[in-house]
Amino acid sequence: MEVIDAIKSRISVRCYKPDPIPRDIMTKVLDVARFSPSGTNTQPWEFYVVTGKTLENIKSIGVKNIAEGVAIDEPAVPYSGDFRRRQVALGIEMFRIMGIQREDKKRREEWVLEGMRFFGAPAVIWICLDKAYYQERRDIALVNIGVVTYAITLAALEFKLGTCIQFQGLMYAREVQKALNIPETKHLASCLSIGYPDWNAPINSLRSERESVEKLTTWID
Numbered sequence: 001m002e003v004i005d006a007i008k009s010r011i012s013v014r015c016y017k018p019d020p021i022p023r024d025i026m027t028k029v030l031d032v033a034r035f036s037p038s039g040t041n042t043q044p045w046e047f048y049v050v051t052g053k054t055l056e057n058i059k060s061i062g063v064k065n066i067a068e069g070v071a072i073d074e075p076a077v078p079y080s081g082d083f084r085r086r087q088v089a090l091g092i093e094m095f096r097i098m099g100i101q102r103e104d105k106k107r108r109e110e111w112v113l114e115g116m117r118f119f120g121a122p123a124v125i126w127i128c129l130d131k132a133y134y135q136e137r138r139d140i141a142l143v144n145i146g147v148v149t150y151a152i153t154l155a156a157l158e159f160k161l162g163t164c165i166q167f168q169g170l171m172y173a174r175e176v177q178k179a180l181n182i183p184e185t186k187h188l189a190s191c192l193s194i195g196y197p198d199w200n201a202p203i204n205s206l207r208s209e210r211e212s213v214e215k216l217t218t219w220i221d
């Protein structure tokens, strides 16, 4: 696949087929992603690929916490201005595609829970890094993790896999870390669901909007 096609055709997949991803395919995706650049080539990322019963357990933790209104690990400050406008536009389009009315609180809540179930993905990847690295070099750490996360989303396309980067997998990161037996010396920095997209699902027809290059770019001579 051409690079520009890959960048432009990647979307966040929010409905997967249950088919498992063969381990050799998943390995190939991560093998490509490890060629990502990192600050002074520190390559701080570590991948935890979670499937099967363990993933079911993580899903049930998320669903239960949301249903019981458990506070998330890091309180989220609401967006404002352009950010809020774009966030609202995304939500409106999502619910329009799924035929969920604004006042239909039950279906909206059910959709949030579907996210906590990783939209039916057969696998979820948590990307961790050394906690000391994260604490000492938070600025560069998060750039590195963002870079490798995106590389996974692109590499996946070559194998007809879809992905969705999901903050939902980090909302209760402390509990997830315990359930996965990830040592306390690690920091869970990124999470993405991965699997074969169900292209018949209406939600996967969502194409989110982008600002124009003119609005985003300042030229300085």
Ligand SMILES: Cc1cc2nc3c(=O)[nH]c(=O)nc-3n(C[C@H](O)[C@H](O)[C@H](O)COP(=O)(O)O)c2cc1C
Binding pocket: 010, 011, 012, 013, 014, 090, 115, 164, 165, 166, 167, 168, 169, 206, 207, 208
């Ligand atoms: C850091 C980050 C966190 C995200 N968290 C979620 C999430 O929790 N749930 C979800 O459905 N999508 C999540 N997304 C996907 C975004 O909504 C999506 O990337 C954005 O709307 C642009 O759409 P596209 O990925 O289809 O191009 C996240 C994306 C990023 C980069």
